Amino acid sequence: MASQRGLAFLTAAGIPAMEKNIMSEPTSVRAQVGRQISLAIENERGNLGALTNVLAARGVNLHALTLTGGIDHGYVRLVADDHATALEALAAAGHLAYEREVVLLVIPNAPGALAAVLELWAARDINLEYTYCAGGPEVSEGLVVVCVDDPQAAVAALQAHASA
Numbered sequence: 041m042a043s044q045r046g047l048a049f050l051t052a053a054g055i056p057a058m059e060k061n062i063m064s065e066p067t068s069v070r071a072q073v074g075r076q077i078s079l080a081i082e083n084e085r086g087n088l089g090a091l092t093n094v095l096a097a098r099g100v101n102l103h104a105l106t107l108t109g110g111i112d113h114g115y116v117r118l119v120a121d122d123h124a125t126a127l128e129a130l131a132a133a134g135h136l137a138y139e140r141e142v143v144l145l146v147i148p149n150a151p152g153a154l155a156a157v158l159e160l161w162a163a164r165d166i167n168l169e170y171t172y173c174a175g176g177p178e179v180s181e182g183l184v185v186v187c188v189d190d191p192q193a194a195v196a197a198l199q200a201h202a203s204a
Contacts (some may be wrong), residue, residue: 055068069157071198073191074144075123077191079130079137080113091116091135098122098129104185106172117172119144145184149175154184159197165198166190 080195081087088107095102101121108115119142120126130137145151158168167189175182 046131061120069153069198069202070146071157071195072144073141073195074119074163074185076117076119076140076185076187077123077126077130077137078117079135080115081135083109083112083114086098088114088116091130091133094129094135095120095126096135098125100126100129104172104174104183106185117185119183125129140187143186143191143194145186146181147184149177149179149182160197160201161188161194164193166194166197 043174046171081091091104093110099122102118103121104119106117118126123139123162125137127137145154145157147157161168169187169189171186173184186194
């Protein structure tokens with residue numbers, strides 16, 4: 041995926057409407073296959089701050105980040121506005137990072153919005169491996185990063201459902 045600033049690129053593969061179920065109101069969902077960066081960091085005070093400072097120094101903005109803890113290491117997954125620069129900055133700082141395709145969803149901050157997507161994928165036999173999201177009570181939409189076994193099929197299923 042080309043380096044792009046902001047989440048405006050998500051509207052290019054926009055999903056105009058998706059019904060939660062036959063009796064529900066339409067829910068606006070936008071989806072695109074994107075790239076996630078993953079890496080391990082030592083479980084020590086200040087390491088996540090140092091990592092985010094490395095990215096900030098290169099002008100990289102984070103759209104989503106999760107850190108899961110282990111005994112000695114933490115596992116960081118992130119989506120950045122400038123993927124290539126983020127990878128370069130991490131490598132220059134001595135981090136071994138790898139990439140993975142994920143689905144980037146922008147969904148309404150409303151009950152059932154994510155459930156509708158997950159139900160559709162389950163019906164299409166698309167397996168969910170993990171997910172994380174960003175948002176808050178004051179925002180109307182949130183970004184959900186979803187790792188599935190077939191990201192292209194997951195986006196295509198949403199597009200087919202929206203156009204049906």
